[in-house]
Amino acid sequence: MDQFLQILINGIQLGSVYVLIALGYTMVYGVLRLINFAHSDVFMVGSFVGFYACGWLKVTAQKTVFAGLVQLLPVLLIAMAACVLLGLVIERFAYRPLRRAPRLTALITAIGVSLFIEGAAQLPFVFGVNPKFYPEILPSGPDSTIQAGGITISKHQLVMVVVSAILVAVLWYIVQKTKMGKAMRAVSHDFDAAGLMGIPTDNVIAFTFSIGAALAAAGGVLFGGLTFKSLLPLMGVQMGLKAFVAAVVGGIGSIPGAMLGGLLMGISESFIKGAPHIKFGATDFDPSRWTDAVAFLILILVLLIRPAGLLGKNTPEKV
Amino acid sequence: MNNTVRVGWMSALAVATLVSIGVGGCKAPKDGGTTGETSTKATQNLDVKAIKVGEYSSMTGETATFGQESDAGIQYALAEINAAGGIEVAGKKYPVTVELQDDQSKPEEAKTVAVKFASDADIVAVLGEVASSRSKTAAPEYQRAGIPMISPSSTNPDVTKVGDYIFRVCFIDPFQGYIMAKFAKDELKLSNVAVLRDPSQDYSVGLADAFIKEFTAMGGKIATDVSYKASDSDFRSQLGQVKTTNADGVFIPGYYGEVGTIARQAREIGIKAPLMGGDGWDSSELVKGAGGPGGALEGAYFSTHYSASETSKRVQDFVAAYKKAKGKEPAALVAQGYDAMMILADAIKRAGSFERAKVRQALAETKDYDAVTGRITLDENRNANKSGVVVQIKGDKFVYTKTIEPKN
Numbered sequence: 001m002d003q004f005l006q007i008l009i010n011g012i013q014l015g016s017v018y019v020l021i022a023l024g025y026t027m028v029y030g031v032l033r034l035i036n037f038a039h040s041d042v043f044m045v046g047s048f049v050g051f052y053a054c055g056w057l058k059v060t061a062q063k064t065v066f067a068g069l070v071q072l073l074p075v076l077l078i079a080m081a082a083c084v085l086l087g088l089v090i091e092r093f094a095y096r097p098l099r100r101a102p103r104l105t106a107l108i109t110a111i112g113v114s115l116f117i118e119g120a121a122q123l124p125f126v127f128g129v130n131p132k133f134y135p136e137i138l139p140s141g142p143d144s145t146i147q148a149g150g151i152t153i154s155k156h157q158l159v160m161v162v163v164s165a166i167l168v169a170v171l172w173y174i175v176q177k178t179k180m181g182k183a184m185r186a187v188s189h190d191f192d193a194a195g196l197m198g199i200p201t202d203n204v205i206a207f208t209f210s211i212g213a214a215l216a217a218a219g220g221v222l223f224g225g226l227t228f229k230s231l232l233p234l235m236g237v238q239m240g241l242k243a244f245v246a247a248v249v250g251g252i253g254s255i256p257g258a259m260l261g262g263l264l265m266g267i268s269e270s271f272i273k274g275a276p277h278i279k280f281g282a283t284d285f286d287p288s289r290w291t292d293a294v295a296f297l298i299l300i301l302v303l304l305i306r307p308a309g310l311l312g313k314n315t316p317e318k319v
Numbered sequence: 320m321n322n323t324v325r326v327g328w329m330s331a332l333a334v335a336t337l338v339s340i341g342v343g344g345c346k347a348p349k350d351g352g353t354t355g356e357t358s359t360k361a362t363q364n365l366d367v368k369a370i371k372v373g374e375y376s377s378m379t380g381e382t383a384t385f386g387q388e389s390d391a392g393i394q395y396a397l398a399e400i401n402a403a404g405g406i407e408v409a410g411k412k413y414p415v416t417v418e419l420q421d422d423q424s425k426p427e428e429a430k431t432v433a434v435k436f437a438s439d440a441d442i443v444a445v446l447g448e449v450a451s452s453r454s455k456t457a458a459p460e461y462q463r464a465g466i467p468m469i470s471p472s473s474t475n476p477d478v479t480k481v482g483d484y485i486f487r488v489c490f491i492d493p494f495q496g497y498i499m500a501k502f503a504k505d506e507l508k509l510s511n512v513a514v515l516r517d518p519s520q521d522y523s524v525g526l527a528d529a530f531i532k533e534f535t536a537m538g539g540k541i542a543t544d545v546s547y548k549a550s551d552s553d554f555r556s557q558l559g560q561v562k563t564t565n566a567d568g569v570f571i572p573g574y575y576g577e578v579g580t581i582a583r584q585a586r587e588i589g590i591k592a593p594l595m596g597g598d599g600w601d602s603s604e605l606v607k608g609a610g611g612p613g614g615a616l617e618g619a620y621f622s623t624h625y626s627a628s629e630t631s632k633r634v635q636d637f638v639a640a641y642k643k644a645k646g647k648e649p650a651a652l653v654a655q656g657y658d659a660m661m662i663l664a665d666a667i668k669r670a671g672s673f674e675r676a677k678v679r680q681a682l683a684e685t686k687d688y689d690a691v692t693g694r695i696t697l698d699e700n701r702n703a704n705k706s707g708v709v710v711q712i713k714g715d716k717f718v719y720t721k722t723i724e725p726k727n
Contacts, residue, residue: 003563010555017552122379129379129423131576133608140610145587152588227552228583230576230608232381238550274556277543288546288557289518 002150007274008267013157015266016164020219021243022250022258023171024212030188030253031208033103037110038090039216040240041117042083046217047224047231048127050079054135054225061136065155068138072159072225075137079221080214087213091206121233131230138226156226167218168259171211175255180207188253242269245295249302251312260310265295360465363675364440370406370415370673372663373436373466375447375457380424381549381576384602385449385652389471392649392656393417393446395641396664406664409671415664417446422453429453433460442466443673446659449652450574451475451522458485467679471659472624472652474598475525479701484675486682486701488659488690489624490725492522495597496529498622498707498723503568504537506709506721507593507620513542513566515557515581517549517573526572526597542566549577558585568592574599579608582615596621601651601717612714619712625654625692626710626719637691651692658690 021043028036053075062068094113098106121127138144138156146153175181183204186194195201223239224231242265250261272294275287302310374393377386397417400406405414420435422428429448436442437460444467448454454473461468462482470478470487474495479485503509512534516527531541542564545557558581561569569585569592571578578600585594600621609616627638627648637657641649649657662685667673670681685697693705706724710717 003559006559007556010553010559014553124379129381130383131381131604131608133579136610140583140587145589154587156587223552228580228608228610229552230580235550239552270553270556273545273547273553274559276560286544286546291548291551 003274006151007270009151009153009157010274011267011270012263013160013266014270015246015263016161017219017223017239017262018243018246018265019168019259019262020164020215020222021239022247022262023168023255024216025244025247026250026252026255026258027184027208027212029247030255031184031191031205032095032106034095034106035110035244035252036090036095036209036212037107037240038094038113038117039212040236040243041114041121042086042090042213042236043216043220043223043239043243044121044231044233044236045086045117045220046079046083046213047220047235048121048132048233049082049217050075050221050224051132051134051231053078054137059135059137062139065138065144065159069159072137072221075225076163076218076221079217083213083217083220084210087209088206091209096202096205118233118236127231127233129233131232133228133230134225140228160222160226163218163222167215171215171255174211180204184208242295245299248309249299251306251309254309254311254313257309257311264298264310268294268298360463361437362440363443365674367441367673368413370408370413370443370667371439371441372415372417372660373439373442373445373447374417374419375422375429375432375436375445376419377424377449377453378419378421380422382424382450382574382602384575384604385472386421386424388602388650388652389447389449389656390419391645392471392653392658393660395644395649395653396657396660398644400660400664406667408667408673413673417660418442422448422457424450424453426453426456429457430460433457437461437464437466443667443675444469444663444678446471446656446663448473451478451525452520454478454485454487455481455521458482461485465675465679467663467675467682469659469663469682471655472598473522475521476702477521477525483683483701484679486697488662488695488697488703489598489655489692490705490707491702492525492597493529493532494725495622495707496526496531497533497726498709499570499595499597499620500530500533500537500539501723502620502622502709502721503534503570503595504539507568509539509568509593511540511542511564511566512568512570512595513561513564513592514544515554515561515569515571515573516544516546517577518546519548520574522574522597522599523572526599527570530570530572547573547577547581549573551577552580554581554584555588558588558590561585562588562590566592568595570595572597572599575602575605575608577608579605579610579614579616582609582619586615594619598623598651603650603715606712606715616712617714620709620720621712621717622707622709622723623651623717624705624707625651626708626717627654628710628717628719629708629722630719633689634691654691658692658695662688662690662695 024039059071144155183199187204246261246265247258250257272291273288278285404412420432449472451473454470458481462484472489474492476491517523601623666681670677688695695703709721711720
């Protein structure tokens with residue numbers, strides 16, 4: 001039972017990063033019907049900007065979690081601001097000229113933008129290809145964990161989940177309670193009609209891109225700073241793929257769907273990794289080698305049973 | 320067509336595209352088995368003023384410090400050779416030039432470089448690669464062209480099985496597994512060890528298997544054997560499994576890029592057992608990833624080829640000379656790169672020719688060469704038969720702990 005809860009907690013933490021990235025995919029799809037492949041690279045850029053911000057702000061190891069959080073906040077804000085800018089630039093120069101072009105053109109452009117960012121990031125005077133490590137933002141080590149029964153929760157995990165939850169709550173407020181959110185919902189409901197009603201669709205789309213980019217950047221900082229993972233220019237590929245699958249599983253275009261999908265992917269991945277070996281006589285089957293396969297299996301099953309995703313809307317197109 | 324179907328289609332297409340972009344690069348090559356193919360050997364230009372050596376190395380990318388350190392050793396050896404006027408061949412001294420190509424830590428790039436080198440008629444021999452996966456991908460090209468290749472530090476046994484032109488100047492994983500198993504059993508008195516491996520790396524799989532085989536043969540027990548992916552961010556689920564087995568040691572045959580992350584998460588969830596690894600840990604970046612000196616890897620052990628704090632005269636002379644020239648201690652890969660270049664120079668000299676086939680023959684006959692990383696004899700499988708060392712991480716230093724001799 002302890003083991004079960006432990007894996008569940010790990011899965012929620014992992015899923016929280018997927019949620020942050022998946023939201024960007026799903027919102028852009030919602031307003032533009034475009035799969036923004038460059039989104040995973042915005043995540044990568046966010047992580048790197050956070051890393052450099054740690055250097056500028058002279059982040060050092062702190063004794064208490066509170067002092068660590070005080071350091072984390074500006075890092076998070078700098079990375080988010082930088083990525084909002086990046087998201088706006090991508091939208092303005094890559095996607096806006098193609099607003100009336102066939103959908104496939106935009107899709108291919110998105111792949112091109114993604115490859116461009118990945119390639120540029122590997123240049124020695126941009127980020128370079130050597131792995132980089134965040135300094136200690138929060139205090140780490142055995143003292144920074146909370147023991148509850150047989151379960152160990154690290155404060156890093158806790159901060160990650162809580163910060164993600166706060167960001168998602170802010171997003172929910174923006175989408176549901178503000179005028180801009182209302183405009184976003186209108187555009188995603190019917191792009192042309194929204195324009196006819198006087199909604200500035202271009203501004204709404206730019207706003208959607210910047211929110212998505214900000215969330216991805218936050219995900220990047222939390223990922224880099226709190227999982228101790230090395231940063232590489234291609235780190236977005238793996239995370240972006242999983243998050244995209246999460247968005248599709250949840251129902252692309254649906255915000256609650258992205259959250260559900262992200263958590264589902266995180267938890268299922270965690271359970272596969274943590275599963276004990278299965279022995280059939282002499283053959284020894286190690287489930288932890290099958291994490292990616294299971295992720296795609298879930299995707300295939302969901303697409304077969306509910307092609308629009310778990311929470312996706314099944315709206316027939318009128319001809 | 321209705322929207323539902325279109326969403327499904329678009330998503331499927333998108334996933335397929337992403338998968339092909341993301342995964343395409345990591346597919347294992349299916350080459351090899353070109354042993355004995357002599358008909359396609361490339362022609363060599365023997366009318367040259369200098370001896371040209373090719374070097375392919377991971378100067379950038381995931382294991383960049385490996386490539387850079389290895390290259391530093393090769394360059395240091397090159398300077399030493401050329402300072403003495405070059406290599407004497409048939410009564411005349413020829414200077415040596417090295418052409419370096421970066422493979423960005425990617426197997427497919429290593430292959431591209433190999434194709435390029437194979438068509439270069441001036442190249443006498445090739446030095447590289449550090450990582451086993453990349454050596455294995457490139458080796459068939461050199462074998463086909465009949466160019467001797469010397470890997471300074473690829474330890475997976477399959478590398479030299481590609482053919483009779485492929486050599487290495489380091490020990491192989493079955494022996495490395497034995498080193499750590501013996502050290503764990505005899506010195507650390509461990510009896511129940513957990514293994515964490517990366518199934519996508521030839522090196523990791525080979526070393527994990529070797530360790531398990533040797534450790535169980537010595538009467539030890541393997542608590543559990545779990546897998547991870549280097550690109551993962553969260554290893555806590557696998558580590559949770561390790562923790563429940565109460566293992567008294569954890570063996571992680573990975574590379575320095577991910578080991579620090581794993582170690583930090585292991586300490587965080589309360590695994591206090593000693594951590595052990597192989598030569599994939601041997602990088603100045605290792606401790607940085609584990610949270611700096613005194614961090615999660617403090618006190619951990621790993622097996623490697625050489626330690627700058629060894630007491631033998633050969634090592635201390637080399638360390639002193641290198642330090643004087645470069646201002647820092649040579650890492651293990653520096654010493655290995657140096658040895659690879661020196662052994663090649665020795666072979667060319669003994670061959671009395673820079674004809675590739677003769678150099679190959681001389682390399683195969685290398686016996687009791689007094690290298691920095693030990694006394695090297697190349698055996699019938701073109702592997703170096705030599706001792707290995709175990710070092711302990713203290714602060715940001717790797718402190719020499721014990722030398723383990725070959726089994727026979």
